[in-house]
Structure formats: structure tokens, C-alpha cells
Amino acid sequence: MSILPAPPAPIHLLDLAAEHAALQPALDEALREVMDAAAFIQGPAVGAFAAELGQYLGGAHVVPCANGTDALTLALMSLELPAGAEVIVPAFTYVATLEAAALLGLKPVLVDVRPDTFNIDPAAAEAAITPRTGAIVAVHLFGQCADLEALKAISARHGVALIEDNAQAIGATFQFASGETAFAGAVGEVSTTSFFPSKNLGCLGDGGALLTRDTARATLLQQLANHGQSRKYHHQRIGLNSRLDTLQAALLRVKLRQLPHNTAARQAVAARYDAALAGTAGIAVPARDARSTHVFHQYTIQVTDAERRDDLQRFLKGGGVPTMIYYPLPVHAQPAYAYLGYRAGQFPVAEQLCGSVLSLPIHPLLTVEQVAYVAQLISGF
Structure with missing residues (x-):
């Protein structure tokens, strides 16, 4: 039996400790500012982070929330689909993509993926559309965009919403045949992301966000993520209690840079x-x-x-x-x-x-x- 050589240095699947060590002074300062202000829920860092991330992604509205699964749930809630409506999702994905639809009483409809990029197959998605289809969820898997050219056209042709799950591809861009370039998450009606610690932009706990270019939808998402209220104790809709902690937002501002x-x-x-x-x-x-x-x-x-x-x-x-x-x-x-x-x-x-x-x-x-x-x-x- 051959003896394997030793690695040149310990190898980690990801090395968050080392990444954070390089940022430690800035992370410590962000923590101190939050502790001093004692505004732990909906503090100023939350809005600042949302604005900075939106600017980074080309001007999108960013609505922070508690995690990526909540983001998917809120995105579907914002479409106001009827019970039992169908949501097309890729068959090769993390379970949260189905989970959000199922929890809302919607029906996940699976379609196969492309063998090269592993992303949803647009032809399979179009073939699965029925009169009950309400949305297609395009998961930008492993870091590159699904075929947004085809998916955008299919969405428009059939009048179904396009949701982008951008948890793994934040900052990726897609170039259309017209020459236009768009950030992942800026093409569909709404997109979602996760700040789970292992993500490319990860917090030191849980967190997520929604992105949209539609101001009215951004307002709706903000309501839905905050108990369905437009102002405190005035509830227009049934919503969730899904917030990004101020501390996590402050740390994410450091990591976004x-x-x-x-x-x-x-x-x-x-x-x-x-x-x-x-x-x-x-x-x-x-x-x-x-x-x-x-x-x-x-x-x-x-x-x-x-x-x-x-x-x-x-x-x-x-x-x-x-x-x-x-x-x-x-x-x-x-x-x-x-x-x-x-x-x-x-x-x-x-x-x-x-x-x-x-x-x-x-x-x-x-x-x-x-x-x-x-x-x-x-x-x-």
C-alpha cells in the first residue's frame, strides 16, 4: 500500500477562521459600534448594509431577512399565488427550494437540469408549464448564472414569474445577446440570497436578503418580512418575523468590502x-x-x-x-x-x-x- 505524501499545509474545505483573522480589527470595531449603540434589532447598520449591497449589485433594492429559506418563502409570498399553484424548481438543488413552496401550500414541480452547468434546463422548464404555473425558480448553482436569456423569455411568453435563487452566485453577471449585462438576481421579479457563513458573502451567524428592481415589490417585501405591517402595530398582510440582526449586518458591511x-x-x-x-x-x-x-x-x-x-x-x-x-x-x-x-x-x-x-x-x-x-x-x- 503506497504512503500518501503530506499536504504542504493543512487544507480546509473553506477557512473562515483565517479569512476573519485578516479582518479582525474591522470586525471588532463593527461589533463595538453595535454594542455601544445597543440597537440590536433594526439598527442603522441594517439599512446601511442593504444600501451598500444594492449599490454593489447595480442599484437593486435589498430587503434583509433572517435567512435564505425565509427569503425564498417571502419571495413566493410576494407573488400572492393561489393555493395549489405550481412552482417549477430544478431537480438538482438544496431542499430549501422546494421547502419554501411546500410550506405555503404551493406545489413544487421538478424539472431536470443541464448536464454541463448543472443549472435548470430552460426547455424542461417550459415543457412543465401548465395553466396552474405561477413561478419558475432559477437556482444559480455553485457560482454561475442559469440561462437567464432563455428563462426570461419563457417567463414573459407564458406570464409566469421568474424568481432567482442567488445564494451561491452573488456578484456573478450574465450577458444577454443584446449586449446588456445584468447581475445575477437583477433579472427576475425578485431574487433571494443567503448569508450563511459558508457563502461567498457570509455573516457570522444566519442571515438572508431579497433583491428586486421594483420599488413597489420592495415595499411589499419589507412589510411581509416585518409581520405584514406598514408601520408599527398596523398590519396590512399576514407576514413573517424575519429580520437580519444589526450585529450581522454590521459584520456583513465589513465583509462586503x-x-x-x-x-x-x-x-x-x-x-x-x-x-x-x-x-x-x-x-x-x-x-x-x-x-x-x-x-x-x-x-x-x-x-x-x-x-x-x-x-x-x-x-x-x-x-x-x-x-x-x-x-x-x-x-x-x-x-x-x-x-x-x-x-x-x-x-x-x-x-x-x-x-x-x-x-x-x-x-x-x-x-x-x-x-x-x-x-x-x-x-x-
Whole structure:
């Protein structure tokens, strides 16, 4: 049995401790300001962060909320769909995409994804539209945009809303055939994001937000996220209690300033992986849609012989390289969603991806030597 070489330095799937250490003085100052003001709920940092993020994303209205799942729920609530309306979602996604619809009494309708980008297949989405369809949810998976050109056209053609789930692709852009470039999250009626700590823009706890270019919808979302009230004790709608803590907003303001640098660093790491893994038999590196930038929330390879994917994961773990499988079980196979009546084999691309994808370590501080070491292990396997 061969002895694996030691990594050049400990390798982390992501290294939040090191990222935060570089920002510690600014994070400490943000914490101190919130503590001194003692405005822990809806303090001034919340509005300031919303304005700064909106400016970063090209002028969108940003409505902060408690987490990314609440954001999806609020986005659907803002559409005011009738009970039982259908919401088209990709079959290869995190369960929250379905969960938000199901909790509101809406019906998730699954469609398959593209085998190259892993994003929702626009042709499959259009084929699934019925008179009961209220919305299509486009998840910008792993860091690059779904086909917003096709999805926007389909949405307009059939009169259904387009929701963008931008939790993994904040800051990514998409170029349309007209030459117009738009940020992910700025194309549909409303989009959602998450500030879960592992996200490219993550807080030190939980948090989320909604984005829209529609001022009236932004006002509606603000009401829905705050007990449905327009002013204190005056409730026009049934809403949620979904707030971004002032402390988290203050910390996110610090991290937002670092986001362009971190995005460029992630892209550089991905380029090194591409070069190091080029020509390696048995794997496929992440495909790129030439119309979209990729912010690499994940660097996800495919193991072409799916039966060896788990063996490769164990081999890498033995060499000190952590990996993750996003996602090991397709959503239609989850017991909670058996009531939808889907069967094995209905979404062959999603099912194949669940058996073949493997996400490698990627974060802004991953070194050239560490990337080379990971690639060496993969090639050796």
C-alpha cells in the first residue's frame, strides 16, 4: 500500500477562521459600534448594509431577512399565488427550494437540469408549464448564472414569474445577446440570497436578503418580512418575523468590502485547478457558460465513473483533503417529498449528478501549492 505524501499545509474545505483573522480589527470595531449603540434589532447598520449591497449589485433594492429559506418563502409570498399553484424548481438543488413552496401550500414541480452547468434546463422548464404555473425558480448553482436569456423569455411568453435563487452566485453577471449585462438576481421579479457563513458573502451567524428592481415589490417585501405591517402595530398582510440582526449586518458591511477581492481570489484558485487537472482521466472540471461569470462558491468536478466517486473521496480524505458532495440524494428521492409522486429515473441528469459530483476545497486563501497537491492526489488516484 503506497504512503500518501503530506499536504504542504493543512487544507480546509473553506477557512473562515483565517479569512476573519485578516479582518479582525474591522470586525471588532463593527461589533463595538453595535454594542455601544445597543440597537440590536433594526439598527442603522441594517439599512446601511442593504444600501451598500444594492449599490454593489447595480442599484437593486435589498430587503434583509433572517435567512435564505425565509427569503425564498417571502419571495413566493410576494407573488400572492393561489393555493395549489405550481412552482417549477430544478431537480438538482438544496431542499430549501422546494421547502419554501411546500410550506405555503404551493406545489413544487421538478424539472431536470443541464448536464454541463448543472443549472435548470430552460426547455424542461417550459415543457412543465401548465395553466396552474405561477413561478419558475432559477437556482444559480455553485457560482454561475442559469440561462437567464432563455428563462426570461419563457417567463414573459407564458406570464409566469421568474424568481432567482442567488445564494451561491452573488456578484456573478450574465450577458444577454443584446449586449446588456445584468447581475445575477437583477433579472427576475425578485431574487433571494443567503448569508450563511459558508457563502461567498457570509455573516457570522444566519442571515438572508431579497433583491428586486421594483420599488413597489420592495415595499411589499419589507412589510411581509416585518409581520405584514406598514408601520408599527398596523398590519396590512399576514407576514413573517424575519429580520437580519444589526450585529450581522454590521459584520456583513465589513465583509462586503472584501467581496471583490475574495471573488477574484476564488476565480484564480479555480483557474489553477483547471490547469492542474487538465487531461486527468476520469474526471470533468466545471463547465463554464460563456455568457456568465463564475464566482465559484464551489469547485465541483464530476467523476466520470460514478462508482469510483466515493472511493476518490475516501482517498482524498486519507491524504488530508476534505471534500463535500452537493447533493448526495436528489430532492425527489427525499421521503418528505414522496407525496409529489415522482419516481426514480424521471430526472436522469440530476440523478447522475448526485452520484458523480465532488466539490473540492476552494476559498480565497488556498495556495498554489495546496491546489497542486490536491490535483496530484486526484491524478494519482
